Amino acid sequence: MFGFEEKEELYKEISEVASDALGYFEENIGPYPFGQLDIILDELGMEYPGIVTASSIYGSGPVNPDALKNMVIHELSHQWFYGVISNDPFNDAWLDEGLASFSTSLYLFSSENQEVPYDSMDKQLEQLESIPVNLPLDKYDENMSSYTYGKSGTMLWKLFEQRGGIKEAEKFLKTYYNYYQYKEIDTKEFVRFTKHYFNLEDESFFKEWLTLE
């Protein structure tokens, strides 16, 4: 891990969290594909194969230490969702951003022994419009991330609300990884897979948040 400020204590904490999250993702999703992982702090949050950068988001300065830890975990989870399972980042951005948001919260709930906060997720969904999460990026205005990152991650959790919660979410991601590692996925294929995985009768669950044409 590389940092450019005099923040040894924070850097140590972040490298411990990152190492723990890496172990969790390897155990519950699939193997990390490289022999090394570099984390560079003091940069815009971004994922690259084998490298993640974190510190700030577009249009803001450096984030606070807790948000920085979450950002590192988010960028780290892209090693699986973007790095190993690929998708079109313009037309189907939700597939790596939503899965990264989802797996970041999965790690946090699991490592902190926390219940999944479905009630506050419902409240969060009420604040949003019925805009799908899988539009091409130029179809959103400045609230794009509320949909491609936020609503998509939350709707993924809704899948598990009546279907086994955290444990089932881990199993789902592992199966998903096994099927799609080193392949490219799109919305249609995600829906096909998930519908089959849960034996859903139709696509009504997805129609609330994805456009399926």
Ligand SMILES: [Zn+2]
């Ligand atoms: Zn991301």
